[in-house]
Amino acid sequence: xxxxxxxxxxxxxxxxxxxxxxxxxxxxxxxxxxxxxxxxxxxxxxxxxxxxxxxxxxxxxxxxxxxxxxxxxxxxxxxxxxxxxxxxxxxxxxxxxxxxxxxxxxxxxxxxxxxxxxxxxxxxxxxxxxxxxxxxxxxxxxxxxxxxxxxxxxxxxxxxxxxxxxxxxxxxxxxxxxxxxxxxxxxxxxxxxxxxxxxxxxxxxxxxxxxxxxxxxxxxxxxxxxxxxxxxxxxxxxxxxxxxxxxxxxxxxxxxxxxxxxxxxxxxxxxxxxxxxxxxxxxxxxxxxxxxxxxxxxxxxx
Amino acid sequence: xxxxxxxxxxxxxxxxxxxxxxxxxxxxxxxxxxxxxxxxxxxxxxxxxxxxxxxxxxxxxxxxxxxxxxxxxxxxxxxxxxxxxxxxxxxxxxxxxxxxxxxxxxxxxxxxxxxxxxxxxxxxxxxxxxxxxxxxxxxxxxxxxxxxxxxxxxxxxxxxxxxxxxxxxxxxxxxxxxxxxxxxxxxxxxxxxxxxxxxxxxxxxxxxxxxxxxxxxxxxxxxxxxxxxxxxxxxxxxxxxxxxxxxxxxxxxxxxxxxxxxxxxxxxxxxxxxxxxxxxxxxxxxxxxxxxxxxxxxxxxx
Numbered sequence: 001x002x003x004x005x006x007x008x009x010x011x012x013x014x015x016x017x018x019x020x021x022x023x024x025x026x027x028x029x030x031x032x033x034x035x036x037x038x039x040x041x042x043x044x045x046x047x048x049x050x051x052x053x054x055x056x057x058x059x060x061x062x063x064x065x066x067x068x069x070x071x072x073x074x075x076x077x078x079x080x081x082x083x084x085x086x087x088x089x090x091x092x093x094x095x096x097x098x099x100x101x102x103x104x105x106x107x108x109x110x111x112x113x114x115x116x117x118x119x120x121x122x123x124x125x126x127x128x129x130x131x132x133x134x135x136x137x138x139x140x141x142x143x144x145x146x147x148x149x150x151x152x153x154x155x156x157x158x159x160x161x162x163x164x165x166x167x168x169x170x171x172x173x174x175x176x177x178x179x180x181x182x183x184x185x186x187x188x189x190x191x192x193x194x195x196x197x198x199x200x201x202x203x204x205x206x207x208x209x210x211x212x213x214x215x216x217x218x219x220x221x222x223x224x225x226x227x228x229x230x231x232x233x234x235x236x237x238x239x240x241x242x243x244x245x246x247x248x249x250x251x252x253x254x255x256x257x258x259x260x261x262x263x264x265x266x267x268x269x270x271x272x273x274x275x276x277x278x279x280x281x282x283x284x285x286x287x288x289x290x291x292x293x294x295x296x297x298x299x300x301x302x
Numbered sequence: 303x304x305x306x307x308x309x310x311x312x313x314x315x316x317x318x319x320x321x322x323x324x325x326x327x328x329x330x331x332x333x334x335x336x337x338x339x340x341x342x343x344x345x346x347x348x349x350x351x352x353x354x355x356x357x358x359x360x361x362x363x364x365x366x367x368x369x370x371x372x373x374x375x376x377x378x379x380x381x382x383x384x385x386x387x388x389x390x391x392x393x394x395x396x397x398x399x400x401x402x403x404x405x406x407x408x409x410x411x412x413x414x415x416x417x418x419x420x421x422x423x424x425x426x427x428x429x430x431x432x433x434x435x436x437x438x439x440x441x442x443x444x445x446x447x448x449x450x451x452x453x454x455x456x457x458x459x460x461x462x463x464x465x466x467x468x469x470x471x472x473x474x475x476x477x478x479x480x481x482x483x484x485x486x487x488x489x490x491x492x493x494x495x496x497x498x499x500x501x502x503x504x505x506x507x508x509x510x511x512x513x514x515x516x517x518x519x520x521x522x523x524x525x526x527x528x529x530x531x532x533x534x535x536x537x538x539x540x541x542x543x544x545x546x547x548x549x550x551x552x553x554x555x556x557x558x559x560x561x562x563x564x565x566x567x568x569x570x571x572x573x574x575x576x577x578x579x580x581x582x583x584x585x586x587x588x589x590x591x592x593x594x595x596x597x598x599x600x601x602x603x604x
Contacts (some may be wrong), residue, residue, distance in 0.1 A: 017483070086483045181319070181388045183506075184526045204485075205507040208524065217598050219519035222510065224486045256601040290604055296519050297599050299558040302592055 001139070001245045002041035002066075005032050006106045006131050007121025007234070009046040009070065010078040013095075014273060017086055018227045024274035025056050026080065028121035028144070031231035034278050035238025035265040036119075037063040038286060040245035043112045045069035045131075049077040049100045059279065069109045075100040088229045088270075089203035108134040117245040119237060120164070122146050125156035132163055140250050142166035142241060144233065150177050161194035165250070168199045168237055183208070184215075197255060199240075201233055207259055211252050218259045219296060221267035221289065228273045232266045235278055239265030264289045303441070303547045304343035304368075307334050308408045308433050309423025309536070311348040311372065312380040316575060319388055320529045326576035327358050328382065330423035330446070333533035336580050337540025337567040338421075339365040340588060342547035345414045347371035347433075351379040351402045361581065371411050377402040390531045390572075391505035410436040419547040421539060422466070424448050427458035434465055442552050444468035444543060446535065452479050463496035467552070470501045470539055485510070486517075499557060501542075503535055509561055513554050520561045521598060523569035523591065530575045534568045537580055541567030566591045 007029030078101035081094040120128040120143035178186035187210040209216040240262035309331030380403035383396040422430040422445035480488035489512040511518040542564035
């Protein structure tokens with residue numbers, strides 16, 4: 001089955017303790033699509049300016065991403081500039097130029113409207129709701145958000161959360177949204193009035209899933225060096241949703257496997273700047289790292 | 303098989319966002335012994351002042367802890383006062399009174415010298431070395447330490463690490479000891495010139511074990527409320543060493559199980575102040591929580 005993703009395509013300039021990259025391709029929808037493309041078809045809705053090179057679009061298409069919903073409009077593409085220090089869980093934004101993204105009003109092409117899987121990357125929750133108004137009978141909807149929207153549009157975000165099946169959010173943002181220091185209590189509070197499943201991303205500490213009374217803890221892959229954490233969350237979501245769409249199985253057991261595939265994709269992504277590593281993987285490499293997660297977490301029962 | 307533990311017995315005064323406790327029993331050897339006592343015999347070496355109530359010693363003895371090595375000397379018992387804010391991984395020390403602990407010079411009773419398992423809790427590494435000079439043919443030695451000794455006695459600590467089988471340390475202290483921001487590189491560097499196995503404690507994020515080329519990641523048990531994190535690390539070590547001593551099996555697979563038992567004991571310990579919860583468990587409760595860790599981490603293979 002295929003996934004509709006709505007989010008950003010951007011140019012990033014990133015500095016980390018391991019080096020820097022200027023004006024490389026980034027954006028939530030780009031990372032998500034590239035990651036998900038190893039598992040399933042992806043239909044991309046986003047906007048770029050007239051400065052965006054055709055070759056990047058061809059690259060996505062080569063990976064099987066349908067770019068019919070990627071609008072090109074006059075003006076400059078969204079640009080983000082950031083720095084990471086040794087605490088790689090924390091991005092320091094140096095500059096944000098929304099450019100054509102500031103008037104982004106996602107229009108879902110007719111041929112995309114029946115996509116069974118929908119991923120709403122981190123954009124204005126009013127726009128996320130607008131996307132949901134255009135799709136028909138989706139089987140499984142997931143969304144992300146950020147502190148900016150939790151503070152600025154809490155009501156729209158709450159309306160959105162009632163409509164999604166899966167909500168993926170950072171640890172600090174989960175606490176902020178629930179107004180609760182205990183992460184387990186924050187999770188229960190978010191689930192009470194919203195999605196059936198909540199996944200809390202903890203960067204180098206992995207992820208926690210809450211689903212009814214069930215909790216699943218996944219570690220992150222222990223890497224010697226994390227070159228660039230940009231896009232880790234969207235690569236995670238791409239592997240996760242890609243696996244669910246591939247199998248069509250959205251049971252709790254399937255979501256657990258999907259979280260590991262998401263963690264696998266995020267671990268590859270942070271090994272290089274931009275899409276360098278994420279865009280050049282083989283299925284064998286992905287499966288081998290999944291097997292490493294199994295060894296990483298294995299212990300015998302009683 | 304039995305475990306020899308050398309460490310502190312103390313009175314703690316602790317404040318957390320959930321309440322406070324004054325002059326309650328604490329100390330690394332106390333938490334360790336109580337935790338390990340569910341699994342194996344424990345022989346305790348520590349020192350207390352003449353203000354230490356007999357009833358606390360009787361409590362330890364009722365749990366099967368041999369207190370023949372617990373010296374009572376004139377003066378006051380070691381006292382620690384600390385506060386935890388919402389970041390429960392970080393203790394803020396308000397007051398430390400070493401009292402009789404300042405001249406602690408561990409003497410191992412003759413009947414303790416052949417203990418097959420030895421745990422050197424966090425004390426001066428020169429004293430830890432002195433203990434090792436007194437034991438005969440131990441099968442398995444583990445130790446803990448803290449930033450104070452990493453800064454103050456790095457040479458003694460390095461000599462000690464060459465003699466132990468297992469080193470248990472906090473995440474921040476592992477980075478500090480190795481002078482390396484990458485945790486995986488820090489671990490490899492510590493293992494290169496020291497113990498065969500390294501366990502890095504990450505508080506609410508669980509633990510990582512490094513053993514040769516193998517890595518094991520264990521989550522912490524997701525609790526709604528952590529009432530008091532004091533003694534979590536020593537309860538962890540107690541469950542871990544207790545299980546190893548119980549089975550006599552120190553293989554990599556057995557250490558993985560032992561880490562889960564350690565995590566189980568730490569999770570009970572932080573549910574209440576002092577030894578309140580840790581000292582009143584049943585084997586059924588311990589086994590049930592072990593089974594919960596299995597469900598918490600389970601995902602299907604490829």
